[in-house]
Amino acid sequence: MLLEGKRVLVTGVLTEQSIAFSVAKIAQEQGAKVVLTGFGRMSLVERIAKRLPMEAPVIELDVTNAEQLAGLAGHVRSYVDGLDGVVHSIGFAPQSALGGNFLDSSWEDVATAVHVSTYSYKALAMATLPLMEKGGSIVGLTFDATIAWPVYDWMGVAKAGLESTSRYLARYLGGRGIRSNLVSAGPLRTMAAKSIPGFEKFEENWVERAPLGWALSDTEPAAKAVVALLSDWFPATTGEIVHVDGGYHAVGA
Incomplete structure (x- = not known):
């Protein structure tokens, strides 16, 4: 029960293959009360929310919409009295x-x-800041931006910006007791990955080279890392990037 009594907002749930879905599921299993946000295909997100151990409320949120961001804290307060993660x-x-x-x-x-991929991290943090008066943990998902990948192109640049943004949030929010960390997951066959042309080019290589092996359809390891970072077990960790990629990032050819 790592998250017993905690209140957690999870964005990005679209299908059961989403890392965010696994995060929401494990967070609930670890004692958290979870609120979801969705964008676009809201009916789909609401159906997926019913497949969690406990159905979670869903709030519509376009992270590029200033009005929706401004109203987010009020909507969240309809379900919980604050946020811890x-x-x-x-x-x-x-x-x-x-x-x-x-x-x-x-x-x-x-x-x-x-x-959408970089500035939204800061925008979401600021939108939820009024709900984290006692501190908390913000956790994002990245894909190793230290090198240039085939076909990832400007999303790779955006992820590099995300990683830098997390460090700056760690700097500016630390005084409020708020941690900012990222989980760098290996390639997973999520809806987002399927939308990238040619993404499968390095999937097989990853499976072969990762010291611990890598399961392309298993989102649970990355989700467990997110939940751990949301918990009180990392009270002095911020600005960090935790790799959950089977060890691929640590080895050469």
């Missing part, structure tokens, strides 16, 4: 900014990727 599982880049189009991507499409 926030999970950012949001990312998007237009197709023209992925799949080998790096040199030809327009600023408009790059700006969309950065707004």
Whole structure:
């Protein structure tokens, strides 16, 4: 019961294959009261919410919409009286900014990727700040941005920005007792990954090279790391990136 009595907001649940779904499920199993946010296909998110151990309420949230961000704390208060944890599982880049189009991507499409995938981390933190008066933990999801990957292109740049943003949040929110950390997961066959043209190019290599092996459809290891970072077991850890990738990041060819 790592999260007993805690209140957690989880964004980015779309299907049962989502890392966010596994986070919400494990968080509930560990004692948390969970509230979800969804965007676009709200009826689908609401159906998925019913498949959790306990059905969770769903709030519509477009992280690029200032009005919805401003109203988020009020909506959350309809279900819980505050938050102890926030999970950012949001990312998007237009197709023209992925799949080998790096040199030809327009600023408009790059700006969309950065707004949704990078700036939204800070925006979500500020929107939920009034709910974390006693401190808390913000955890985001990244994909190792220290190197350039095939086909990942501007999403890779956006993730590099996300990793930097997390460090700055750690710096500026630490005085309020709020931690900011990221989990860097290996490739998983989520809806987001399927939308990236050619993403499968390095999946097999990952499975072969990761010292611990890697299951492309198992979101539980990454979700467990998120839940651990939400818990009180990392009270002095912030600005960190925890790799949950079978050890792939640590080995060479």
